[in-house]
Amino acid sequence: MPHAIPILPDDQLAPMFARYDSAVRARRRHTLIMAAVVGVCIVLSCWMGEVRPLVFLAHADRLPNYFWSILPTLHWNTFFADLSEWYWNLDHWLKLLVDTIFIAYLGTLLGGVGAFFLCFLACANLVANPFIRVTARRFLEFCRTVPELVFALLFVVAFGLGPLPGVLALAIHTLGSLGKLFAEVVENIDMKPVEGATASGASWAQSVRFAVVPQVASNFASYGLLRFEINVREASIMGFVGAGGIGQDLIEAIRKFYYSDVSAILLLIIATVMVIDLLTEQVRHRLIGMEDRR
């Protein structure tokens, strides 16, 4: 097949090529500079982070060895006996696991209720007063920037050991993160119902109740469930600082090298998290379906 592309004379082609080359060169320079910045950051971080690849390589066998040694010894012909020996403390762990789920539940509920009442104050479309809005936003930001474990450490000193500090720490963090998500949902609502309610004489609280809440309720519930799922994970480590739940037994097992206990508790946690993942996903899909039908 003959070429149907007209070939331009050289004197027209040369400046176009020159411009193309310079554009490519500019891009390359850009990429190189980025790569250099990232490289410098890596070197600096390796120095700061005490990364010693040789030491790591010399002891690299420890990691697979560790996972190998936490595996339980299970034999086919004594399978059930081995299984019951592996999960020798199942009753106690199950009780702690249920405690963990309740810590997550209470943290999500308390934080969610707080976020529900605060989020309307942080929205640009509902609150005209910038002082209230900015204060609410900064407060929510503070609540979610300080990690829950720091709150938990603090509360353990103030309230004593046990699930109470764990619940409060989770509630504060949930308040911060759900408050932000809720506020974003509220900022994206259709404002016409609000105008309608205000025009027919509703107070601010009434217009929120009858014009905003029906629009956002299913989204709020969906975010709340997502947060519950995250909180179950977080509640499982609250015990590391003495704030209740199964983390207490896990950290003890890891620190004291009770190898088979480590794998037993970890598997319990992973299974619980997966089951709760699946359940909340089902409910969330139904909620999203409700949202689409509306």
Place this chain on the structure above:
Amino acid sequence: MTRARFDLGSADHARLAAAFPRGMRPSPAGRVRMGLAVAAAVALAAYAFWRLGFSLERLGSGLAQLGHFVLMMFPPDPGTQLPLYIHALGETLAIAFLGTLGGALLAAPFGFLAAKNVIPNIFAHFAVRRFLDTVRGVDRLIWALIYVTVVGLGPFAGILAIATASFGELGKLFSEAVEALDRKPVEGVVSTGGSPLEGVRFGMLPQVLPVLASQLLYYFESNSRQSTIVGIVGAGGLGLHLAEQIRVLEWQKVSFLVLMMLVMVGVIDFISSRLRFAIIGKARITT
């Protein structure tokens, strides 16, 4: 100004209710269902309070103590340990940066392996997904504890922990990004004479890179928060000092450390959101 609003008399109300029975009656089924849901949630909460051994007395005395601590936190003061804390801040940054980067490097191949359109074999795909789920099911702090027992105390354990946890999460996100790819640019490159490798380089990479980069930056932000706490189990960074100072009740140092943390997270959020906007444009932020 007179009010232009008129009230419905009871007769009008009755007439309207008769004309529009469904509109005027509160729907009992919905109300009952809503009430039941709320009652169930409250009952469950009450049971949980009882089971976890909450008491108002403990809450009250704890709150009083907490208020006392908060008063003692002002003004924040590092004492003589400022250089130590700045070093810890550097460690925290290093943990977040190298952890995210390491996790991403590990996650990149797994992102392709877990994508349906790259590996059509359902078993391989299922196995890789479940593997990533398992890695994700274990919290960063548990990984940190395990790595502390493997490589010893110090920030290196923190880096490995953050990298492992990010690997599980980024692997899933990457595979979703790869699955959402548009095949047409690749076909276009191949149809104009490019090799399959060039198809990946010029057809696929330009599509995935911006998405991956923005997710990476987002994870860097979130990891900068997480890396402050891995120190609580001895894996380096600010958390180590924070846990220590809380235990010895040095409240001014505690508040100084928290302040450092807030400033660091704020600065990183600012820089990385700027970078994200530069990479993918403001309209397409989806995190």
